[in-house]
Amino acid sequence: MSWIVTSLWLIPAAPLAASLIILSLANSRRSAAAALAIIGQIAALTLSILAFLPTLQAPGYRSVHNFTWFTFGEQALRIGWVLDSLAAAMLVMIALVGLCIFVFSAGYMADDKNLTRFFAYLSFFSGAMLGVVIANSLLLLFVFWELVGLASYLLIGFWIHKPSAAAAAKKAFITTRIGDLGFFVGILWLYGGSGTLLFYDGGKGCLETAGLLGLGASATFVALLIFCGAVGKSGQFPLHIWLPDAMEGPTPVSALVHAATMVAAGVFLVARVYPLFSFGAIDGVTPSLVVVVSIGTITALMASLIALGQFDIKRILAYSTVSQLGLMMVSLGVGGVAAGMMHLIAHGFFKALLFLGAGSVIHGCHHEQDIRKMGGLRSLMPISFLTYAIGMMTLSGVPFFFSGGWTKEEILHATAHWHASHIPHYLMLAGVVLTALYMTRQMIYIFFGNRRAASENVHESPPIMTLPLIVLAICSIAFSVVLTPAWRWLHSYLTGEPAHFDIALLVQPMLFVSLALVAVGIGLGFVMYGKAGQLATGRVRPTGGQNRHRTAEMDPLERAQPALFHFLENKMWLDEIYDRTVVAWSRMAAHVSDWMDRHFWDGLVRGFAGLGQLFGIFSANFDERWINVRVDETMTGTRRLGRVMSAWHSGQIQTYLGMLAVGMLALLILYAWLA
Amino acid sequence: MSTAAFIVIAILILAAALAAASLPTLIHAALSFAVAFVGIAAFFFLLGAEFVGLVQVFVYVGAVAVLIVFTILLTRRDATTPDKFNWGGVVIAIAVFNGLVWAIFRTPALSIGAPQIEPLTVKRIGEVLMTDYVWPLQCVGLVLTAALIGALILVMEEKNSKS
């Protein structure tokens, strides 16, 4: 076993240590904080690459390092870390994207007065996320999982003075907690069933044959409960509502936490415990996988539809993230684990790119986020425009040059070969069109058309912000080299099958299908929104406003289908539905509990208190009448004795010495007498 | 081990000790004290513990006796006044003596002669000191240093009290 496996813990430890040090810095040590965070991240990246190297040597490489955490009774709770292709690829992706975003943040947050706190949280998040990836125990994973949730809470609510940010942080925390409850129950069930929480343990782990056989039929329920956690974290329907609100956090946070890495944790979790899902599969179909596919499909379609009706630049990206995560879930569900993870990694790069590009735009437009107030930024922010366009085309799945196109194609392949149903396949094809459509819409609003209110005095961002954009854009394109069907290196790396190069496989029927679909989406976008870019300067209808007769300033879709657009703009009223149902029920339960507390339990408590008072009065009397008198007598006696004793103390040391000698003599006599 | 030497030395010790305890003048008592300790050292020689005897002479006759004389000089005004004698102490001392002697002569196991021994060389003592007793030795060194510093601090003039 290589040394890197036993010391794998160093990877999350480096950013965590950086976080601790930054927290102890004074608030004014801004550049030190940024430098420390970046150094920690570089250390993590270096170690990740070192960990990546041994996994290249043999296909299907996996090595674990387990140890006993603590012992209770006769059972020992063991945890450990695992290094396999899945973990290694995720490590490198997270560390690299994280590094880009750290550098970007140093520019984006340069004016914020709590910069040190920001970098401490970012480093903390990065460490926790790397911990999730290396964990070889469901419990250890859960610990880091919750740490990631905490970091997300802290970062969403970073601008705590904004009530909306505080509310969004709370919403994110509580919503994910609902999923994590299921996750935790799943962990307990799994421990009860298999007696271990280690994933791989030389044949005894819960993901290996022996452990799975021990679980038997309950594997389905355990898998579904664990999936609850993934649903919460990855923003799947019906727990997706927190993710768009999480855009209240600073944009680099949105890029790192709510697009590239943390939300991917749910997908990663499903991939990690995939043997639980696929246990007892017939033709690759199990009840739990069907649930995963259904949820993923609903999420993917719903989110891309909602994205069409949004005007906030970051919310559009947030819904796009939700939909892409749904796509990954579908891929996992239909058996394309490698395809899903490939898309996850590619998505990490290009979604970070898009969010950072959005951050650059927002920064340039003086923190305006409404795309209707932007426009014509193409010439003003050329670098941002170019990199954003690359990100947009990658996300839309333009084939051949962009990594997203290849991975999406893999997923479509996987869905096409699913035995249970072909519906997800067709729905995903529709999703591709929708993705291209809403991204084109966003591009046109931001970069094309005439300049509007927020476009005044726009400037390109400084190099510290554009450099990460360029790096990520290059990654998004260059990454496709290892994804093509001709040389499916990453695919075989993840699955452990040998890769071979065959240029004939490069062109497949699916390539033309997706090319056509993307062309339809982008073309439709230009047709629909080409004119919309020419909104009147500075005259924008506020969201949900009253004067909807100004058709010229409306969204084209709103003009054509007002009801549908309104439905999408308000996120399918899911928030309102939750408000009326789940939240209202909780409130009602709270009211009932409140009433019970005040009238019923309080009465009981009062009754007990009265009993206590009675007893107290009795005790007081007993004290006064009996104990006090006795104590007083004892005191008097002691005082008298003390007076007698003090008379013996003459202060003459020779008297004392003499007494000592007499005492010794007395002892001698006593001893002789007894003997 | 000759009986004659024992008797002579014993008489010397006890006489000198009695003198040290009862002479009215302090300086005479201190000199008698030194004589008594020379006698004790002679006893150690007689018992085959030559090294202890030498240490006894160095420490007590050489150092402690001189120290006592110096103290007497430093507290001269008081030292020259005649000293009262407390007869209660004599009674107690004699009682304790009787008790001890009674205990000693009542134990038959104590009436034994000395066995033959190998001479206890200084080399042997040095070896034992540096192996089995090295920690006590270090501790004693520390105690002596502390006592020295403590004694110095005790007798230093208090500068603040002059004002």
Next chain:
Amino acid sequence: MTPTLQLFLFVSAALFCIGLLAALSRRHAIFILIGIEMMLAAANLNFVAFWRFSPQPQPPIGVMVAIFSIAIAAAEAAVGLALVIAIYRHYRTTNVDRLDQLKG
């Protein structure tokens, strides 16, 4: 005939009691110190005598204890005499009868 252990113990008991006598009967603080030194010397005599009269061969424990005891006694004498000087400075006397601050 050679002297027995009893005789040595007798001499040391006598020495001890003379020391006790000095410590109890004399009013001068230096006498008390001299008495205490005599009692310690008596104890040392006992240690060495017991070592000499016990079955041989055996490690020289008695001798070692005596050596350490002499060292401690030297330290005690130094501190004791320093105390006498300090007391003398403070009270202008070394008569222990007048030192009764501990009187209860």
